[in-house]
Amino acid sequence: GIQVEQSPPDLILQEGANSTLRCNFSDSVNNLQWFHQNPWGQLINLFYIPSGTKQNGRLSATTVATERYSLLYISSSQTTDSGVYFCAGDFTGGGNKLTFGTGTQLKVEL
Amino acid sequence: SAVISQKPSRDICQRGTSLTIQCQVDSQVTMMFWYRQQPGQSLTLIATANQGSEATYESGFVIDKFPISRPNLTFSTLTVSNMSPEDSSIYLCSVGEGVTNEAFFGQGTRLTVV
Numbered sequence: 001g002i003q004v005e006q007s008p009p010d011l012i013l014q015e016g017a018n019s020t021l022r023c024n025f026s027d028s029v030n031n032l033q034w035f036h037q038n039p040w041g042q043l044i045n046l047f048y049i050p051s052g053t054k055q056n057g058r059l060s061a062t063t064v065a066t067e068r069y070s071l072l073y074i075s076s077s078q079t080t081d082s083g084v085y086f087c088a089g090d091f092t093g094g095g096n097k098l099t100f101g102t103g104t105q106l107k108v109e110l
Numbered sequence: 111s112a113v114i115s116q117k118p119s120r121d122i123c124q125r126g127t128s129l130t131i132q133c134q135v136d137s138q139v140t141m142m143f144w145y146r147q148q149p150g151q152s153l154t155l156i157a158t159a160n161q162g163s164e165a166t167y168e169s170g171f172v173i174d175k176f177p178i179s180r181p182n183l184t185f186s187t188l189t190v191s192n193m194s195p196e197d198s199s200i201y202l203c204s205v206g207e208g209v210t211n212e213a214f215f216g217q218g219t220r221l222t223v224v
Contacts, residue, residue: 033213041147041200043215045111086152088213096206096213097143100153 004101021072023087031090077108116216130189131219133203138183147200159186193223
C-alpha cells in the first residue's frame, strides 16, 4: 500500500528557531496537503501544495512531486506552533481520499 | 472555505452501546469522508459517504460496525456500533472544496468508551 513517512517524528525547539519537516511518499500524488493539529484535535489547513512552493507568513512549503517528497519550513517558531503536523496526499485521483503521514510532534519552548 | 460542524464534540459512552455522530456542511458538497484517529496515531479513512447510495468502506472497516447515512448534499452521520474501549478515538468528517478538491475537516468528535 501507499506509504507516507514523516520526519522527524518528534522535535523540540526553542522559541525563535527555524525547522524543516519532511514528508516522503511512495507513489505519485494528486493532492498534497499539510495540516497542523492543535491540542484540541482540530486540523488546521496549512497548505494545499501538489507541486511547487508556497509561503504563508512564517510558514512555507515545497513539494517535489517527481522525487516524491514535500517539505514544510517553520521560521521564527512560536509556542503557538506546538502540536502535530501532518502531511496527507490523495493517491487515487478520485477526489480527496487522503492518506495521512505518520506525523511530526513539535514542541516549542520559551 | 465551507463551515463544517460536527456533533457531539465529545462523549463518554458505555461499552456495548452505539453513538451517532453528525456532520453538517453549510454548502452542498459532492463528497464527504469519515476518518478515525486512534490515540497517538495518525488519521485513517473509514469510508466515503455517497449521496443516494451506500457508503464505500476502506479495508478493515465494515458497514455493520460503522453505518453511514448521507441523506443530502450537506449532511452525513457516522454511527459507531456496539462500542468497545478500542473504539475510543477522534472521529472527523471531511469535505472537498473547489476545483482542487482541497480537503477541510470538522472539529472532530472525541469519543471515550468505558
